[in-house]
Amino acid sequence: MIDQMVTERNWAGNYGYQAPRIAHPASMAELQDLVAGTGKVRALGSRHSFNDIADTAGTLVVLDRLDAGISVDPQNMTVTVSGGTRYGTLAAELHRQGFALHNLASLPHISVAGAVATATHGSGDGNGNLATAVAELELVTADGTVVTARRGDADFDGMVVGLGALGIVSRLTLDIEPSFEIAQSVFEGLDWEQVLESFDDVTSAAYSVSLFTDWSGPTVGQAWLKDRTDHTALPAGLQEFFAGTPATQARHPLPGVSGSNCTQQLGVPGPWSDRLAHFRMEFTPSQGDELQSEYLIPREHAVDALRTMRNLSDIVTPLLLVGEIRTIAADQLWLSPNYGRDGIGLHFTWRQDEPAVTAILPLLEAELAPFGARPHWGKLFHGDAAAIAPLYPRFADFTALAGRLDPAGKFRNAFLDRTVFGR
Template sequence: MTHQLVAERNWAGNYGYRAPRIVHPSSVDELQALVAGAKNVRALGSRHSFNAIADTAGTLAVLDRLDPAINVDAGNLTVAVSAGTRYGTLAAELWRQGFALHNLASLPHISVAGAVSTATHGSGDGNGNLATAVTGLEMVTADGTILATQRGDADFEGMVVGLGALGVVSQLTLDIEPTFDVVQRVFEDLDWEQVLENFDQVTSAAYSVSLFTDWSGATIGQAWLKYRTSDPMPVDPTLEFFGGKPATVARHPLPGVSGRNCTQQLGIRGPWHERLAHFRMEFTPSKGDELQSEYLIPREHAANALRTMRGLADVVSPLLLVAEVRTIAADALWLSPNYGRDGIGLHFTWRQDEPAVQAILPLLEAELAPFSARPHWGKLFDAGAAAVAPLYPRMGDFIALSDRLDPSGKFRNAYLDRTVFGS
């Protein structure tokens, strides 16, 4: 186990961790001893959160030196994996063995436990977020013992999206399926009015659909459509798509940026793990000159929420690099932003001007409040517990679960006190 004073910042560089030390345990036994002996401890993943969710007044435990321990159970179609393993590493090994996950987030570089614990997602009308694949987990609790739980157990649905508030997840077991191929096509300059009038047809046109916009003007900059090759392909790639024309070269979500670091487009067939994410695993970002926010909204409010955002273009667009609209299926995980409802994600990639971004978040959240917008736990938002708690029917149950598993508050931090526990 290695120790160091914390001189770490998150991936975007906008947040510096305040914990007095960071530790890299090399085994689960070392992790258990670390947690048992700590007054305060949190797990730090791939540092892709944009807020203080991972910080602590005590020790940050980084699980990147644990053996990935990727163990496929072909009979039950599951895979067990160490919590700190990155999705890109897991995906490549699954593909090698002939299997797949149901979806991936935009970046394959994020850790499995970090993404699951914050309900990070990909896209697709029928696809739940990444946490919905979890069938079991092992977690180091406050006294250093391991709590193992699986789908169907009491409180399992409260533990999966746990925000790190219940313990340090050491291993997860995920649903898998036989491998599949994907083709990805990009269409440019879709007509906003056609999209709003036909939103269901737009998002159901492929296994995964993403719309990229800056909210201004009469057109949507890009639509990324990812098709499973075994599924029908209702869109003729040579024709327009709701006013958009097919791209003839690889595109990046940001206008004017080369698409060389993006996953393969132009309808070229290839493995699922090299298409479902937006960016290539071999392109490993060392920093991100951006900030991010995201709000998840019930599907039935999609058109009105999109119109509201278009009405805010004069305020929002000058700070934006790009915004993305995606769809996510409902789930039963207590603190998932898609708990109990199919939804759309309104994702904002901001210029790295945090004071300016923080200044407009209260306005943005007030405008989206009529649509019961739930913020992404790992990104920038303004709302505190008084505003967040009513959005989650099982919030009281989650707090009670936390009190039972962590009575001394070992895993709590300032972020959780502000957004969940309300102190």
Template sequence: MTHQLVAERNWAGNYSYQAPRIAHPASVGELQKLVADAVNIRALGSRHSFNAIADTAGTLAVLDRLEPGISVDAGNMTVTVSGGTRYGTLAAELQRQGFALHNLASLPHISVAGAVATATHGSGDANGNLATAVAGLELVTADGNILSVRRGETDFDGMVVGLGALGIVTQLTLDIEPTFDVAQNVFENLSWDLVLENFDHITTSAYSVSLFTDWSGETVGQAWLKRRSNDPAPGTFFGGTAATEARHPLPGVSGSNCTQQLGIPGPWSDRLAHFRMEFTPSQGDELQSEYLIPREHAVDALRTMRRLSDVVTPLLLVGEIRTVAADQLWLSGNYGRDGIGLHFTWRQDQPAVEAILPLLEAELAPFLARPHWGKVFDAGAAAAAALYPRFGDFIALADPLGSGRKVPQRLSGPDRLRELILSR
């Protein structure tokens, strides 16, 4: 096992971890001893969180030294993988063996356990977030023992999106399906009027649809359509013009590090994410927020965002609108409801962004907007907990698994998420 005693920062560089020690166990056995001996310890994934959810006053455990351990069970159509493995690594191996996941997030660089724990998602009307593929979990609890749970067992739905509060996830078993090809087309400058009038038609027009906008003007900047290659290719698209070269979500930025576009079919593993695994999509010089809103409020929420353009657009690099299917995972942003995700990639001016978040969240509150756990948001404990019908059940679940709240106490640091776990 290796240890670091130096300060570390997250991917965006906006947060410096306060933990005095970072450990890299080389085996599950080493991790079990590390957890059992620790007063406070917490898992640190690919550092793509923009807040303190992964921090602690004790030890951060990074699972990047564990072998990916990718094992396909073709009979049950599942794959088992270590928690620290990145989605791009898993996707490439599944494709090699002729299998696929149902969904990928924008970045394939994120760790499987971290993405699942925060209910991170891709897009698509019929596609649940990444955590909905979880059929089983193995985690090290506060006493250093290993707990294994499977779908259908008591409290399983409360443990999948666990925010790291229930233990350190060492292994996940995910549903898989036969591999499939995807073709990706980009359309530019869609009429906002047509988008609002035809929102359901737009989001059902492909397996996955993302709209990119800065919320200003009369047009939506880009629509990215990812369709299964046996589905019909789009012709015209709600006033948009088909892109004739690779596009990046940010205007004026080369699309060379984005996944293949122009309607050229290829493996799901090379198309469902927005960015290619072999390229770092940016230098991380940004902040991110995201809110999950019930589908029935989608158009009203979009109109509200357009009305807030004068406040939001000056601080925004780009916004993204996605759709996500409902699930039954207690702390998922789409628990019990189909929804849309409003994603904000901000300029890295944290004081300015934090200054407008209270207004943004107040305007989205009538739509029951749930903040993404790993992004920048303002909501405190009472406001956020009220949005999750099973939040109290999750707190109760965390107590015995944490052996006297040892594990929940690891949610330390200045972020409001600390309140969510520690307060009553």
């Protein structure tokens, strides 16, 4: 096992981890012994959270020395993988073997366990978040015992989006399907009023659709359409999409940034593993020195929420690098922001001015509150447990589950105390 003193910051650089120790166990036995013999402990993934969700007053555990152990079961159409493996690594190996995941987040750099635990997602009207692919998970609990939970088990739906509160997720088994190809096209300058009047038509135009905007002006900056070539495809040579015109070169979501580190565009078909994410695995994703927030809103409130955001442009746009609008299908995972409802994600990539961003979050959340907005667990938000609990019908069931699996609170931290347990 490798131990080190913590000098780590998160990917964006806005948060420095306070834990005095980071451990890198090299085997399951080492992981079990570490968890059993340690006071406070948390798993640390790819550090792509923007708050203190992954921190602890004790030991941070990184699973990067565990074998990825990518094992495909073609009969059951599943793949089993170590929780610390990055999605880009998993996607490349699955494609090599002729298989696919149903979706990817915008970044392939994130760890499987971390993304699942926070219900991180891609886009697509019919696509659930990444956690919905979990068929089984393996959890190291407070005394070092390994617990396995499978889809259909009594507490499974509460354990998948677990926020790290239940134990260290060491392995996951995910649903897979035959590999497929994606053709990604970007359209620029969509008319906002046309988008609002025909929002369902916009988001259903491809397998995965993302809209990028700064919320100001009469047009949506970009629409990224990821179209499966084995499904109904966009018409070849489409010259207009809700008054938007095709990009003639690779685009980046952020204005003025080269599209060279983004996945292949211009309608060129290619593997799902190289198209479903926005950014290439081999490059630094997005801008790097940025902050992020996101709120998930029921689909029936989509247009009203979008109009509300446009009315907040004077406040939001000066702090914004870019905003993104995505769609996500409903699920039954207790703490998933899409529990029980199809939804849209309103994503904010902020300039790295945390005091200014933090100052406007209460206003932003108050304006979105009438729509039942649930914050993304891994990003910046203001609400505490008192505000969040009423948004989740199974919230009390989750806290009871955490009490049973971790009665001494070994996996709890300041983030969980503030946003879940209300301390």
